[in-house]
Amino acid sequence: MxxxxxxxxxxxxxxxxxxxxxxxxxxxxxxxxxxxxxxxxxxxxxxxxxxxxxxxxxxxxxxxxxxxxxxxxxxxxxYNKQVDVSFRMGMVWFIFSEIMFFAAFFGALFYARTLALPWLGGEGSGLSTNEFLWGGFSAAWPSAGPGDIGGGFQTIPAWGLPLLNTLILLTSGVTLTIAHHALTAGQRTKLLWFLGLTVVLGCVFLFFQIEEYVHAYRDLNLTLGSGIYGSTFFMLTGFHGVHVALGTFMLIVIWFRCYRGHFTRENHFAFEAVAWYWHFVDVVWLGLFLFVYVV
Incomplete structure (x- = not known):
């Protein structure tokens, strides 16, 4: 033991x-x-x-x-200072691996939208070879790909739930930062209130994302089977949702640890590690909002 x-x-x-x-x-x-x-x-x-x-x-x-x-x-x-450094290095490399994880998916979106789709549309061939294979195919984005895989669909407007979820996540980053400052200042009540508010905001984000998915499947015919657009949309937003769910669970655990008085002003790396992760999730969502919903 x-x-x-x-x-x-x-x-x-x-x-x-x-x-x-x-x-x-x-x-x-x-x-x-x-x-x-x-x-x-x-x-x-x-x-x-x-x-x-x-x-x-x-x-x-x-x-x-x-x-x-x-x-x-x-x-x-x-745990002494050497162990603390090891934990910090481990968390840095973990977040770096997560950055590479999402970079691969953003790269897939970039490739499909900027390179593959124009090629399928005959760009640069000079022969419009796409007309022989997929007559009438338009290389405009969003696209289900040649053959209109999955049938017609509609996209989700950026200025509805996606914008609301963006504001929710940005607010949660602010409340978490306030909680961190409260911890370093020894203000336990303020710490618990703002950390709890961050958890609530994470849960609200997940609730609205589920609502968005239900609306996409039920009303817009936007599904995982909607060609390349449906695949990249649900791949990026779905994996991000998993990360928000994991981050929310981590925040709940940290809230209980704060409630039990596990952390001091000087020694609270577990709190910092979860805060790093949550801010990473916020930044990834900003990229998603811009390149998936807006552009």
Whole structure:
């Protein structure tokens, strides 16, 4: 157990190394079960869906226990400045990997819209070869691609729910920053109120995004099957929604930790890490709003 280890805070040159942990092995087993169930589900096995959700539930329990151990080590004073630097570097590289994740999807949107679509429209060929393959095809964006895959659809106006969600996320970034300043100033009540407000704003954003998806499918015929536009639209906005959901859950955990008094003015990197992640999510949404909804 972590509490049996010597406290490295008394020695800055000692790097805390936890005792052997069973959680990596258990997490690997849970992931294997989940992926086995998912593959079987896709292949119409009757037991696939149940197995997938059993694996996901097991993974959730394991991660809860694993992070509980890390929190216990933190509040017990086992982390010194060297460990703090490692955590910060780890979070920086994690966010960098997320930037590359979304960069690939934005790159797919750029390629489809700026390069592939004009080529399919015969641009630069001089022979209008598209007329022989897809007569009457227009290379205008938004497009379902040659053959009007998925049928006709309408796009979602930028100045409705997308604009409202943009304002909500930007406001949540402000409330989170106020909460951070309250933490460094030792103002616990203010910290809890503004951090809680950030959680509420994240939930409201997700609610409106679900409303937008329902409207797209039910009224606009805009679905994942709506060719290249539908694919890129739901890929970008859907993965961003997953990140907002994860960030909201992280903020809830941090709220409870603040309520329990886990953080001090000087030692609160877990709060900072979640704040970094949330601001990253805000910036990605601004890119989405501009290149998916507006332009």
């Amino acid at each position: 972590a509490h049996e280890a010597p406290n490295p805070n008394t020695h800055d040159d000692i790097y805390f190394v936890p005792h052997d942990s069973k959680w990596p092995l258990f997490a690997s087993v849970a992931l294997f079960v989940a992926m086995l169930g998912l593959a079987s589900w896709f292949n119409d096995a009757s037991w696939g869906m149940t197995t997938f959700f059993v694996g996901i539930a097991g993974l959730a329990v394991i991660l809860f226990k694993w992070f509980a151990d890390v929190v216990l080590e933190s509040v017990s004073g086992y």
